[in-house]
Amino acid sequence: MVRKHTRTKLYCVCQISVLILAVQGMVYFFFLDKPRLLKAGPRLEQGGTEVTYESLSPGLMLSGGGRLSVNLTQGRGKLVSLAPGQKRVERPQPLGPYEGPNQYYGKHSVKYQISAHKLEVEGANLHEFNYYMKPRGICDIQREVFLLIIIHSRPENFKNRNIIRKTWGSPEYFLVNGSRDSLVKTVFVLGLSLNNTIDARLDQENALYHDLIQEDYRDHYRNMTYKHMASFKWISQNCNNSKYVLKADDDVMADIFTVVRLLQHLPQAEKEKDFIMGAITTPSVYRKKNTQWYVTTEEYRDNTYQTYPMGLAYVTTTRAVNRMFRASLTTPFYWIDDVYVGILAAKVGGVNFRRINGKMALWFMGDIDKTFLKRGYYFAHLQSPGVHFTWTIFNRLLSREHVPSIKIPKK
Ligand SMILES: *[C@@H]1O[C@H](CO)[C@@H](O)[C@H](O)[C@H]1NC(C)=O
Ligand SMILES: *[C@@H]1O[C@H](CO)[C@@H](O)[C@H](O)[C@H]1NC(C)=O
Ligand SMILES: *[C@@H]1O[C@H](CO)[C@@H](O)[C@H](O)[C@H]1NC(C)=O
Ligand SMILES: *[C@@H]1O[C@H](CO)[C@@H](O)[C@H](O)[C@H]1NC(C)=O
Ligand SMILES: *[C@@H]1O[C@H](CO)[C@@H](O)[C@H](O)[C@H]1NC(C)=O
Numbered sequence: 001m002v003r004k005h006t007r008t009k010l011y012c013v014c015q016i017s018v019l020i021l022a023v024q025g026m027v028y029f030f031f032l033d034k035p036r037l038l039k040a041g042p043r044l045e046q047g048g049t050e051v052t053y054e055s056l057s058p059g060l061m062l063s064g065g066g067r068l069s070v071n072l073t074q075g076r077g078k079l080v081s082l083a084p085g086q087k088r089v090e091r092p093q094p095l096g097p098y099e100g101p102n103q104y105y106g107k108h109s110v111k112y113q114i115s116a117h118k119l120e121v122e123g124a125n126l127h128e129f130n131y132y133m134k135p136r137g138i139c140d141i142q143r144e145v146f147l148l149i150i151i152h153s154r155p156e157n158f159k160n161r162n163i164i165r166k167t168w169g170s171p172e173y174f175l176v177n178g179s180r181d182s183l184v185k186t187v188f189v190l191g192l193s194l195n196n197t198i199d200a201r202l203d204q205e206n207a208l209y210h211d212l213i214q215e216d217y218r219d220h221y222r223n224m225t226y227k228h229m230a231s232f233k234w235i236s237q238n239c240n241n242s243k244y245v246l247k248a249d250d251d252v253m254a255d256i257f258t259v260v261r262l263l264q265h266l267p268q269a270e271k272e273k274d275f276i277m278g279a280i281t282t283p284s285v286y287r288k289k290n291t292q293w294y295v296t297t298e299e300y301r302d303n304t305y306q307t308y309p310m311g312l313a314y315v316t317t318t319r320a321v322n323r324m325f326r327a328s329l330t331t332p333f334y335w336i337d338d339v340y341v342g343i344l345a346a347k348v349g350g351v352n353f354r355r356i357n358g359k360m361a362l363w364f365m366g367d368i369d370k371t372f373l374k375r376g377y378y379f380a381h382l383q384s385p386g387v388h389f390t391w392t393i394f395n396r397l398l399s400r401e402h403v404p405s406i407k408i409p410k411k
Contacts, residue, residue: 126329127229129215132192133202136210138185139239143176146183147260148242148318150231152311153250155193155202155219160250160387165209166406167394168256173403184260185242187211188250189231191219221292224311224337232325235318245321248313253372253380253390257401259315274323276345277354278314278379279362282307293336300334307353308342312362313379316351323348369393373400 139145149169153161164186171182188211193199206212213234217226228247235245244263248254285300286293309316324344331347334340345351361368361380368380369392382389391408398405 127226127233129217129226129230131213131215133206133212133214134234134238135187135213138187138211139241141181141241143181143241145185145239145242146174147185147244147246147263148235148239149184149186149246149248149256150235151186151188151248151250152224152227152231153188153190155190155195155198155214157250158201158205161188161205163387163390164250165211167390168254168397173257173401174260184256187213187234189213189227189234191215191217191223191227191230193219222335225333225335225340228337228341229325229328232321232328236322236325240318240322242318244315245318246313246315247311248379249311249381251381251383251387252313253368253382253393254313255372255376255378255397257397258376259378263315273352274317274320274350275352275354276309276314276316276320276341277356278309279312279357279360280307280309280353280355281357295336300339305339306342306346308338308345309353310360310362311338311341312381313360320345320348320351324351369396373397 139148151161151164151169169186171184171186174183175181176183190202190212191214193202202212202214206214213230215226215230217223217230219227231247235242246254246259283305285295285303285305287303288294324341327344327347328340331340331344334343345353356378359376359378361372361375361377363381364383364386365371368382368386369389371377372380372393373396380386380393391406395405395408
């Protein structure tokens with residue numbers, strides 16, 4: 001009897017242990033699994049070095065060193081010491097204010113306040129470059145800027161910028177009621193050239209026109225997303241008094257008159273909505289190895305992209321730019337910039353894509369000076385062989401608009 005009783009007890013203990021282990025396993029599985037929710041990303045507000053996370057998904061990963069001060073204002077969480085880059089989750093429990101080295105926190109919908117001197121958040125893409133040059137007299141005015149034209153340029157493309165300044169990017173054709181102020185303003189955004197000769201010329205150029213935005217990332221096609229977010233950041237922080245934004249590359253020709261008229265005559269219902277108008281596409285990911293545009297599955301897992309506007313030119317609202325910039329702060333970097341814009345648009349929602357693919361000449365064709373007006377293009381990608389066509393096409397546009405033509409400089 002005694003022996004049997006002991007055996008039963010042992011059996012029970014065993015069963016309970018197994019149960020406990022199973023529950024523990026589930027708990028660990030449950031919580032260890034959490035970091036995957038990082039994809040959702042925390043909501044992040046940034047102001048100076050103060051960063052606030054609200055309604056945090058469980059499993060926020062902080063790394064990169066620096067010091068943090070944390071205030072858990074709501075919910076429960078567990079603080080776990082970590083070496084930078086390491087990941088670990090433990091059972092949540094109430095958490096008080098914390099100040100110390102960079103740490104990791106986990107728990108459902110908690111509200112943290114974090115001030116950090118240097119902070120890297122997994123899944124985040126804080127755009128923290130310094131300005132070398134900032135424009136002047138563009139949006140620092142009382143009035144609304146109807147259309148802000150932002151041209152993505154390369155430091156060495158002096159010629160392309162000058163052509164745009166004198167043709168379709170000129171404010172001259174949209175002056176407000178005889179004042180010197182225009183409905184349309186143009187700025188150029190570029191990165192660092194790492195070449196003293198070019199830098200010196202850029203300084204001269206900016207002293208003359210005050211229309212360059214330059215931040216301290218290297219200008220490189222792999223850094224295009226930095227450039228795009230540099231535009232979005234500058235617009236969000238300095239050009240909130242603009243209504244629409246036209247993004248274009250510096251080798252693009254635009255029928256700016258038609259585009260402005262189109263925006264001025266948007267149906268009332270459309271005016272309140274955010275949109276992106278351009279060559280809208282949803283292509284497969286380019287997987288051809290050993291090419292410039294090859295994308296690995298580590299870089300982009302799915303085989304199809306989100307819908308996005310092709311980078312040569314698109315028009316959007318300033319409000320959409322604001323919203324997408326904020327979303328970018330918690331959206332992992334992806335190096336193909338127009339694809340990244342599609343990811344942001346999908347994330348913020350409520351941005352309608354307006355296809356004008358048939359109004360865009362995507363590749364340079366030798367007879368573009370003749371076909372541009374005939375086919376009613378809004379935008380043409382002239383590329384380097386064709387930028388000089390801008391002059392002739394623009395003069396044709398002026399003639400259509402009954403505006404005196406401009407003198408075409410000798411090559
Ligand atoms: C945390 O919140 C408490 C109460 O609101 C406040 O007194 C304290 O200064 C905060 N600490 C930090 C590190 O923000
Ligand atoms: C131009 O002037 C007219 C008449 O003074 C005014 O009604 C109109 O709003 C002005 N246009 C702009 C764009 O300021
Ligand atoms: C810098 O740019 C100038 C002008 O484009 C070019 O002639 C020169 O070779 C460049 N220097 C270097 C080191 O790349
Ligand atoms: C992008 O810019 C960063 C910051 O200047 C630089 O460290 C990096 O090398 C650049 N990327 C490429 C591919 O040049
Ligand atoms: C810009 O204006 C919008 C709408 O008025 C506002 O929500 C947003 O916070 C402003 N952004 C900045 C950076 O001031």
